[in-house]
Amino acid sequence: MKVLIAVDGSKFSRDALEWYMKRIHLRxxxxxxxxxxxxxxxxxxxxxxxxxxxxxxxxxxxxxxxxxxxxxxxxxxxxxxxxxxxxxxxxxxNPGELIVKKAQEIQADLLISGSRGLGLIRRTVLGSVSDFVIHHSEVPVMVYKH
Structure with a gap:
């Protein structure tokens, strides 16, 4: 299986990677x-x-x-x-667009992202990368939210 994991340096993306490694990853x-x-x-x-x-x-x-x-x-x-x-x-x-494009390009089987949990105003003004990925990816998406 080919898994694309989007990271941004935040605790949320590190937690998503850790969760994947503990629960899904196979050698x-x-x-x-x-x-x-x-x-x-x-x-x-x-x-x-x-x-x-x-x-x-x-x-x-x-x-x-x-x-x-x-x-x-x-x-x-x-x-x-x-x-x-x-x-x-x-x-x-643009993170959302490029993550979706890269997942399609490499023919990923799964796309994983963490969720920062932006507040309503920031999410409305700036958008949410995980929201964009969920709505535009042709690859199955898992969003890790702690």
Missing amino acids: ENKIIIVHVTDHLRNFAYNTSVIPADPELIQLAYQEEEHKARALMDEMGDFLTKNQIEGEVIRLFG
Whole structure:
């Protein structure tokens, strides 16, 4: 079975990966871990960035890049340490769209995502990646919500 697991570095995506490993994973499964960087969406979450201040934007961008690289390394180490066949992929753009597209592209059998549990206002304004994935994926989806 080929399983795509979407991670964003949050506790929720780590919990989803852990839940999968404890309850579903079989040695013969291949895991494709996908992280999508969407700078515009991430800036919307960070209310401390003032759009008119280029220095703050550059610092926020650098911090986001550092976190993304660290997450990619962590996930690669996870696969190696646990002797799991798989790969870690980083994409850039709209997370929901790219996760759905990648799952179809690799012909995944299952797509797993964590749910941040955004409040109603943020979910309405920013959208929810897991909601998008559920409604647009042709691949079966499991959303882990703690």
